[in-house]
Amino acid sequence: MKQRLQTRFLLAGGLLLVATTCSSLWSIWTFLQLHRTVDEAIRANQEIIDTCAELHSSLEREDDALLLFLSGDVTQARSNLIQERWRGDVSLNKLIRLISSGEEQAVVMELRQQIERYRAAGDLLQQHTGTPEGL
Numbered sequence: 001m002k003q004r005l006q007t008r009f010l011l012a013g014g015l016l017l018v019a020t021t022c023s024s025l026w027s028i029w030t031f032l033q034l035h036r037t038v039d040e041a042i043r044a045n046q047e048i049i050d051t052c053a054e055l056h057s058s059l060e061r062e063d064d065a066l067l068l069f070l071s072g073d074v075t076q077a078r079s080n081l082i083q084e085r086w087r088g089d090v091s092l093n094k095l096i097r098l099i100s101s102g103e104e105q106a107v108v109m110e111l112r113q114q115i116e117r118y119r120a121a122g123d124l125l126q127q128h129t130g131t132p133e134g135l
Contacts (some may be wrong), residue, residue, distance in 0.1 A: 051095045058088035066122050069129045085119065
């Protein structure tokens, strides 16, 4: 009788050990899948954030180039403006490629229109450089 009881305890302990091992392995696999999914989402969003920062920086530098027009350094201003507009276009096109949802695409298209309006105003400023109308 004592041996039957020991056998039952050993079987119950073995079953408990197998169940614990299986659930631990399942948890590890699930957490690895979750980690991979979250990591991909963060990487995708980080690339969008970095691209937006690049676009912001290029627009700031474009603004600086327009201020150079007002100060009279036309040659340097024109060079900087061309470079920053190219950099901004690259960033904007990259952002368009990265965006997947319809709402975000609409926002980026609105941003593109606003940038075009800003650049049109900058072109008008260039035409009036050195005149009172420029200010």
